[in-house]
Each structure stands twice: as C-alpha cells, then as structure tokens.
Amino acid sequence: MFLAPSALARLIASELRADRAEVVEARRLPGGAVREHWLVVAEICGGACAGRHRLVLRSDGQTPLGFGLDLVQEFALLRTVHGAGIPAPEPLLCCGDAAIIGKPFHLTRWVAGEADAERIVAAGPNDALAAQLGRALAAVHAIRPPRLDLSFLGAPPVDPAMALLAEYRRRLDAIGEKRPVAEWGLRWLARNLPAPAAPVLCHGDFRTGNYLVADGALAAILDWEFAGWGDPDSDLGWFCSRCWRFSELEREAGGIASRTALYGGYETEAGRRLDPRRLRFWEVMAALKWLVVALLQRDRFLKQGERSLDLALTGRRAAECEFELLRLTAGEPETRE
Amino acid sequence: MIDDPPSAAELLALVRAAWERDFASLPAEQRQQQAALIVRCLAIGERTLRSAGSAAVIEHGLAQHFGMTAPEQRLERLAAAIRAGAYDRPGPAREGILRLLWAITLRKLALSNPAFTVGIGEGRG
Numbered sequence: 001m002f003l004a005p006s007a008l009a010r011l012i013a014s015e016l017r018a019d020r021a022e023v024v025e026a027r028r029l030p031g032g033a034v035r036e037h038w039l040v041v042a043e044i045c046g047g048a049c050a051g052r053h054r055l056v057l058r059s060d061g062q063t064p065l066g067f068g069l070d071l072v073q074e075f076a077l078l079r080t081v082h083g084a085g086i087p088a089p090e091p092l093l094c095c096g097d098a099a100i101i102g103k104p105f106h107l108t109r110w111v112a113g114e115a116d117a118e119r120i121v122a123a124g125p126n127d128a129l130a131a132q133l134g135r136a137l138a139a140v141h142a143i144r145p146p147r148l149d150l151s152f153l154g155a156p157p158v159d160p161a162m163a164l165l166a167e168y169r170r171r172l173d174a175i176g177e178k179r180p181v182a183e184w185g186l187r188w189l190a191r192n193l194p195a196p197a198a199p200v201l202c203h204g205d206f207r208t209g210n211y212l213v214a215d216g217a218l219a220a221i222l223d224w225e226f227a228g229w230g231d232p233d234s235d236l237g238w239f240c241s242r243c244w245r246f247s248e249l250e251r252e253a254g255g256i257a258s259r260t261a262l263y264g265g266y267e268t269e270a271g272r273r274l275d276p277r278r279l280r281f282w283e284v285m286a287a288l289k290w291l292v293v294a295l296l297q298r299d300r301f302l303k304q305g306e307r308s309l310d311l312a313l314t315g316r317r318a319a320e321c322e323f324e325l326l327r328l329t330a331g332e333p334e335t336r337e
Numbered sequence: 338m339i340d341d342p343p344s345a346a347e348l349l350a351l352v353r354a355a356w357e358r359d360f361a362s363l364p365a366e367q368r369q370q371q372a373a374l375i376v377r378c379l380a381i382g383e384r385t386l387r388s389a390g391s392a393a394v395i396e397h398g399l400a401q402h403f404g405m406t407a408p409e410q411r412l413e414r415l416a417a418a419i420r421a422g423a424y425d426r427p428g429p430a431r432e433g434i435l436r437l438l439w440a441i442t443l444r445k446l447a448l449s450n451p452a453f454t455v456g457i458g459e460g461r462g
Contacts, residue, residue, distance in 0.1 A: 030366055109341070178412040183419040220382050283433065301351075302342060309374040312343050312351055319341060319445035320453050326442060330435050 007100045008057075012042050012107070015093040019046030026057075034061055034068070034225065039110065054110035056089065059103050068204075068225040072096060073152045075106040077224050080149050080203075086139050087220045105154035113212030120213050121246045121255040132218040132255030133211065133239075134265025140221075141232040141270060143201035156199035156229035164230070164285065165189050169266045171292050175299065179318075185288045185325035194231075202230035207244040208254035236266065236274070237282025242324050243290050243317075284328045291321035339392055339399075339408070339441050340448065345442045348378040384409035395444060398437045 005023035013021035025041035038057040044050055059071065069077060075094035082088045089108035096104045145156045157163035165186070172182055203210075204226030212219040228243055238244070239262065245255035253262035263274050298315025300306045343351070352375050363371060399411040406414075415434070418424065424431040446453050 030370060042405060094404055178409065178416040180412060180415040180419055180441055183416045184438060187419055187422065187425070187433075298343070305353065309348075309351055309355055309371065309378060312348060313374060313377055315343055316341055316445075316449035319442055322442045323446060324454060326438060330438075 008040070010044065011095060011097075011100055012044065012055075012093070015045045016044060016049045018044045018049060021040065021045065024052075028199065029056075035059065035071075035223075036061055040107065046303055047112040055092065056110055057101070057105050057106045057107055059101060059105035069152075069227060071104045071106050074225050074227075074323070077108075077150065077227055078108065079222075080147070080184075081140065081224070084139065084143060087136055087218055089220055089222065109139065111212050111214075112219040113214035115212050115222060117207075117209035117244075117246050117255070120208055121214075121248045121251075123216070125251060125257055126216055126258045127261035129213060129216060129218060130253045130261035131265030131268075133254075134262045134267075136218060136221060137203070137206060137235055137239075138266045138269035140203055141200040141235070145199060145229055150201070153201075153228050159193075159196040160195050160229070160231040160234070161189075161197055161281070161285070164234070164289075165193070168285075168288050168292050170297070175292075177295070179291075179322070181322035181325055182288070182291055185284060185291075185329065188325075188329040189284055189288065192281055192284075194281050195241050197231040197233065197278075199229040200232045201227060202232065202235050204224065204230070206235040207240050207241075208239075208246065208256060208264070209244070223267075228244055232270075233274070233278045233280070233282045234285065236262070237284075238286045238289070240279070241277070241283055241286040241290065242327075243287070243320055280328065284325065287321045287324035287328065291318055291325070294318045294321060339395055339412070339444060340385075341445055345382040345448075349382045352378045364433070381449055384451075388444075388448060392444060395437070397442050398440065402437070 002164060008026075009021045009023045012023075013019070013282055022043045022045075024043050024307055026038065027039045029037040029039055036059050038059075040055045040057050042053050042055060044053060058074075071095055074119060075091050078091040083089050089111050092107045092109060094104075094106040098104070114123075143150075143307070145153075147153075169186055172186070199200050203221065203224065205223055206221070210223040211221045239254050240252050240259060242249060248255040251257055252259045267273060294314050294317045298318070301308055301311040302315070355371065355375065360368065360371060360375075396408060399408070399415065403411040403414040405458075415437075420436070424434045443454060
C-alpha cells in the first residue's frame with residue numbers, strides 16, 4: 001500500500017466538510033492478519049470537526065481471504081452498530097477510489113485501549129469485563145432481520161447451523177486435503193445439529209484480541225468483517241473456544257474470566273437462558289471454523305505466494321483445532337504419545 | 338505424509354528469506370514480532386529433526402486399517418470412511434480409529450505447539 005498524505009488530507013477535508021485538513025502522521029499499526037491498519041493523525045481546520053484527530057485507516061491485506069464483508073459493507077455495518085449504541089469505532093468516511101492509497105479503505109475514529117490478546121489475558125482475571133462483553137454481545141444480537149440498512153448481508157439462513165456446516169464442508173473439500181480429524185468433526189456436527197435458531201446479527205469473530213480494553217473495561221468491539229445473520233450461540237462458542245484463551249486455558253471465557261461471568265452478562269441483557277448443549281455444539285463448530293480459516297490463511301502463503309511467516313505458521317495451528325475437535329467430541333486421549 | 342504443510346524445510350527457507358530481506362530495517366515493534374515468529378519456525382524445525390522416524394508407528398497403524406497403499410491414499414480412505422459413517426457406532430473399530438486420530442493429532446502438535454496439550458491426558462476435565 002502507498003499512502004499519499006495530501007490526497008488523503010483533501011478527501012478528509014471534503015468528506016468532513018472542513019476548510020482544509022493536513023495529515024501530520026501516518027504509521028502502520030501491528031497486527032491484523034486479514035486487513036491492514038494505519039494510525040492517521042489529521043489536523044482539521046474549519047467545520048464541525050475542527051481540531052486534531054487520531055483516526056484509524058483500515059484496508060485489505062496483500063491477498064484477500066476470500067470471504068467476509070468488503071470494506072464498504074463493513075463501513076455500513078459499523079454505522080448500524082455504532083448507531084445502536086454498541087461500543088464500536090465511530091465510522092467517519094469510506095473510500096473506494098484506488099487513487100488515494102491504491103485500494104479501498106475506511107476511516108474510523110481512534111479508540112484508546114489495549115487490543116493485544118496476550119497482554120489482556122496477562123492482566124489477570126476480569127469477571128467485570130467478561131460480563132460487559134456479554135451484555136455488549138447481547139446488544140449486537142438484538143439487531144435482527146429484516147434490516148434495509150443491512151441488506152448486503154443477504155437473506156438470513158433458515159437453519160444457521162446447517163448452512164455453516166455445509167459451507168465449511170465445501171471449503172474443506174475445495175482446499176483439497178484429506179484430513180480425517182476434520183471429517184470426524186464434520187460427522188459429529190452433522191449428527192448433533194441443534195434445532196434452528198431465529199437468526200440475529202452475529203459478530204462472527206468475537207474473541208479476545210478483537211476488542212479494546214481501557215482501564216480494565218470494554219472500550220470497543222473491533223474487526224466486524226465476518227459479521228452476518230446467524231445463530232446467536234455461535235459468537236459465544238467462538239469466544240469460549242480453547243484456541244482463543246491464549247495462555248490462560250482455565251479461564252474459559254476468552255482467557256479473561258469464567259464462563260459464568262460472560263454468560264451472566266449475556267443472559268441479563270438478552271433476557272434468555274443459555275443452553276449448555278447448544279453452546280457445546282457451537283464450540284465444536286468454532287474449532288472447525290478456526291481450522292478452515294487457518295488453512296485458508298496458510299494457503300495465502302502456500303498457494304498465493306504471500307511470503308509471510310505469520311501466515312505460514314497459522315497453517316501449523318490447524319492441529320490445535322483438530323485437537324479441540326477430538327477433545328470435545330471424543331473425550332481426551334487415554335495416554336499421551 | 339501425516340505432518341501438516343508448510344514443511345520444516347519451507348519454514349526454515351522462509352526464515353532465511355525474512356532475515357535476509359528486511360529484518361534489520363524493521364521498526365523495533367515489528368522486529369520484536371518478527372523475531373518471535375522466527376523463533377517459532379526454528380523450534381518447529383528443531384523438533385522435526387529430532388522426531389525423524391517417529392511417525393512410523395502412525396503410518397503402521399494406518400497401514401493396518403487401510404492396506405499398504407501410499408500414505409496419502411490411507412488418509413484419504415480413512416477420511417472417506419469417517420464421512421460415510423463407518424465409525425459412528427460405539428465399539429472396537431471406533432475406539433481403534435479414535436486412537437489413531439489422537440496419535441496423528443498429538444504428533445502434529447508435538448512438532449508445532451507442544452504447549453497446547455499441557456495438562457491433557459493427566460486427569461483434567
């Protein structure tokens with residue numbers, strides 16, 4: 001990506017109805033396996049937004065993952081969730097013109113806080129944060145179809161679990177490797193499908209590492225590119241998946257707290273009791289989903305030539321997902337080998 | 338081959354390229370992240386070298402169930418049998434296949450991330 005500060009400054013001034021703007025700093029931020037992030041500090045003169053602003057520019061990575069929302073759709077989704085009072089970055093402008101930075105991007109207002117999962121987990125158990133996350137997630141799930149402003153999400157699935165299972169099977173078949181443990185997981189899921197849930201807006205990647213924490217409290221939920229209509233329990237299963245507890249496996253809610261804290265916050269806001277059997281199904285589905293994503297990420301290195309250590313190593317994480325598939329569906333191994 | 342790609346050799350080649358290309362010129366924070374990834378790649382390479390030959394037990398188990406075909410074909414047959422429901426019912430066949438699936442998975446993790454299995458198989462829930 002190239003960043004043309006003057007072109008970006010003109011766009012900011014135009015979109016935010018300012019007299020003029022100047023980009024005084026632009027710095028690539030670490031992290032982001034699928035998308036790139038830049039901190040942009042803009043000095044805006046005139047208009048309602050006059051002053052110095054810290055913004056986040058978000059654009060596609062070097063090679064796309066092949067699914068999820070595009071940047072324009074993600075921007076529209078952010079408008080909806082931010083407008084609903086859900087803690088998310090405030091969307092400011094979206095640009096599909098490749099002349100500015102070489103590819104489409106959007107700008108949101110900077111939110112201060114820590115997003116690094118290892119550091120969040122290392123800060124110690126935090127039941128209050130988990131309860132806050134539960135309440136925020138329930139607020140996301142309160143957004144239900146039909147919604148004209150979210151028409152780009154397509155028709156909600158009649159049976160979200162069955163639809164996802166079919167999609168992951170198709171993607172695994174397309175990847176073309178014979179993975180017996182993945183087949184074992186697919187088989188278990190097909191034989192244990194829950195009754196269809198009424199679709200709601202799901203974040204799709206709700207986990208530690210995709211939210212900001214400031215002073216121990218939730219500041220914003222990030223990374224909405226996998227949002228869509230689905231089963232609300234899918235987000236909870238993903239959050240509690242062992243793969244997203246980092247170094248704190250005993251803290252089953254995202255490495256930060258007990259499940260009780262997360263579920264309590266969620267149930268209070270959502271006004272419904274969670275069913276442990278459904279949550280277990282979605283935790284197995286989470287392991288399968290992460291397996292598919294890990295293989296797709298790896299193939300950006302193996303098949304698309306993106307020379308990234310991170311992507312290459314993500315392929316080696318597939319075994320962690322398969323471990324989870326076995327542990328959740330067949331108990332633990334009798335002996336370690 | 339039961340081990341996942343990319344191979345240890347591919348990872349080590351990637352490390353060398355990353356080192357030669359731009360490591361020294363990276364900003365401090367990115368250099369720290371890149372160094373952590375390099376250490377992981379080197380560790381996988383080292384564990385792979387040390388474990389040479391240990392996959393033979395698993396290959397033998399697969400051969401017992403699926404004959405003396407090429408290793409890829411054995412995995413293909415196993416995957417197809419699971420998809421067809423051949424091991425849905427409780428019993429010795431299912432238990433045998435489960436042991437094989439665990440062995441394959443633990444072998445992969447022993448190379449890529451041994452810490453992931455800490456505590457498992459030691460009576461924890």
